[in-house]
Amino acid sequence: MALVFTSFLYLIAFSGAVASNKIGINYGRLGNNLPSPARSIELLQNMNVGRVKLYDADYEILNLLSGKNIDVAITVANDEIAGIAANQRLADQWVYEHVVTHYPNTRIRFVLVGHEVFSSINTTQDLQIARDLVPAIRRVKNTLRARGIRNVKVGTPLAMDMMETTYPPSSGSFKPELLEFMVPLLKFINGTKSSFFIDVYPYFAWFQSQAMNQTSINLDFALLRTGNESYTDPLTGLVYKNLLDQMLDSVVYAMAKLGYDDVNLAISETGWPHEGGPGATRENAAEYNNNLIRKMSAGPSNGTPARPNMAIPSFIFSLYDEDQKYGPDTERHWGLLNPDGSPIYQVNITGKAIFD
Numbered sequence: 001m002a003l004v005f006t007s008f009l010y011l012i013a014f015s016g017a018v019a020s021n022k023i024g025i026n027y028g029r030l031g032n033n034l035p036s037p038a039r040s041i042e043l044l045q046n047m048n049v050g051r052v053k054l055y056d057a058d059y060e061i062l063n064l065l066s067g068k069n070i071d072v073a074i075t076v077a078n079d080e081i082a083g084i085a086a087n088q089r090l091a092d093q094w095v096y097e098h099v100v101t102h103y104p105n106t107r108i109r110f111v112l113v114g115h116e117v118f119s120s121i122n123t124t125q126d127l128q129i130a131r132d133l134v135p136a137i138r139r140v141k142n143t144l145r146a147r148g149i150r151n152v153k154v155g156t157p158l159a160m161d162m163m164e165t166t167y168p169p170s171s172g173s174f175k176p177e178l179l180e181f182m183v184p185l186l187k188f189i190n191g192t193k194s195s196f197f198i199d200v201y202p203y204f205a206w207f208q209s210q211a212m213n214q215t216s217i218n219l220d221f222a223l224l225r226t227g228n229e230s231y232t233d234p235l236t237g238l239v240y241k242n243l244l245d246q247m248l249d250s251v252v253y254a255m256a257k258l259g260y261d262d263v264n265l266a267i268s269e270t271g272w273p274h275e276g277g278p279g280a281t282r283e284n285a286a287e288y289n290n291n292l293i294r295k296m297s298a299g300p301s302n303g304t305p306a307r308p309n310m311a312i313p314s315f316i317f318s319l320y321d322e323d324q325k326y327g328p329d330t331e332r333h334w335g336l337l338n339p340d341g342s343p344i345y346q347v348n349i350t351g352k353a354i355f356d
């Protein structure tokens with residue numbers, strides 16, 4: 001009897017984990033040599049990807065995703081935020097065009113409003129977009145509610161430069177000048193059981209530590225390589241076995257300091273470049289992404305030291321190398337696939353090889 005009961009529980013836990021721990025991929029299209037949308041979706045299906053994130057809400061792509069077993073995150077562009085914040089009818093129109101037209105046949109599950117809006121507040125216009133972010137998010141949610149669409153969560157992806165302190169994780173805090181935006185955002189996310197989406201890159205933290213100090217962050221620790229490398233947070237006594245957990249928990253503690261100690265986390269971007277700079281090799285990129293997939297698709301989820309068992313929906317950056325991205329050489333080498341659709345290196349989504 002006890003045995004039957006235990007396996008029953010196990011089945012429930014396992015099927016729940018499979019449903020929530022699907023791996024996602026960012027489908028960025030800043031390249032002039034990329035496969036067509038139809039071919040790209042075929043490739044995502046061949047890879048067993050559970051979720052895809054778009055940097056827009058392109059009609060053709062959403063149409064092609066119809067009837068596919070893939071959850072979809074779509075994005076409201078930064079320059080659409082002010083209009084939507086000011087006018088419920090613009091929010092209604094956006095949701096009609098980009099959600100209602102495709103839903104539910106296209107499994108839209110997240111509307112992400114803006115992209116790293118707090119990372120480039122330079123002009124008064126940037127500041128206005130930051131101020132308009134939460135009002136725009138609320139309006140999008142209002143429209144979805146009014147249309148009876150309940151399983152589409154609304155959020156916004158933010159970069160780790162929102163943090164004032166990340167180390168030790170327990171002293172994690174947001175930049176003080178962002179608190180006026182962060183508090184209403186957390187109130188919305190907590191109140192609607194959405195997730196706090198972060199773009200989190202152990203690669204950049206490792207890269208910076210190399211630039212400043214040759215030894216401060218160990219490459220194994222940044223690559224999620226399970227070994228004997230660990231760090232104990234002096235305040236909590238929690239033991240960290242990788243840099244990603246440390247970075248995630250710094251956000252967990254920053255939210256808790258504002259009174260939000262139970263907000264879900266999601267990773268809207270993470271990954272490792274395979275070429276173009278120090279540490280950017282195919283071996284390292286394969287190791288990081290495969291370790292990430294193993295960690296994030298484990299059932300039950302292994303969470304982070306501060307939040308054991310928390311499932312963290314995660315999107316790898318990125319499907320392709322994008323040759324039209326600005327910045328250092330690594331920027332153009334985050335892809336899993338070559339422009340012809342062949343893998344740059346092997347990754348196993350849900351433990352199954354892409355191509356054998």
Ligand SMILES: *[C@@H]1O[C@H](CO)[C@@H](O)[C@H](O)[C@H]1NC(C)=O
Pocket residue numbers: 119120121122
């Ligand atoms: C805006 O400011 C951020 C720092 O807040 C800086 O990293 C970024 O390069 C600036 N962007 C522009 C377009 O000046």
Ligand SMILES: *[C@@H]1O[C@H](CO)[C@@H](O)[C@H](O)[C@H]1NC(C)=O
Pocket residue numbers: 212213214215216
């Ligand atoms: C390098 O990092 C270590 C460990 O964080 C620190 O003790 C040391 O002072 C740093 N050295 C330099 C030159 O910054």
Ligand SMILES: *[C@@H]1O[C@H](CO)[C@@H](O)[C@H](O)[C@H]1NC(C)=O
Pocket residue numbers: 228229
């Ligand atoms: C980790 O293990 C390696 C090889 O087993 C050893 O050389 C190294 O000193 C260990 N490091 C720590 C921090 O225990």
Ligand SMILES: *[C@@H]1O[C@H](CO)[C@@H](O)[C@H](O)[C@H]1NC(C)=O
Pocket residue numbers: 187190191258259260
């Ligand atoms: C977060 O939401 C829960 C309900 O889901 C509520 O009990 C709690 O008070 C909220 N936290 C804050 C700080 O508002």
Ligand SMILES: *[C@@H]1O[C@H](CO)[C@@H](O)[C@H](O)[C@H]1NC(C)=O
Pocket residue numbers: 286290346347348351352353
């Ligand atoms: C991917 O999965 C295949 C088959 O399950 C396995 O042989 C291979 O070693 C895995 N590769 C990685 C990098 O985990």
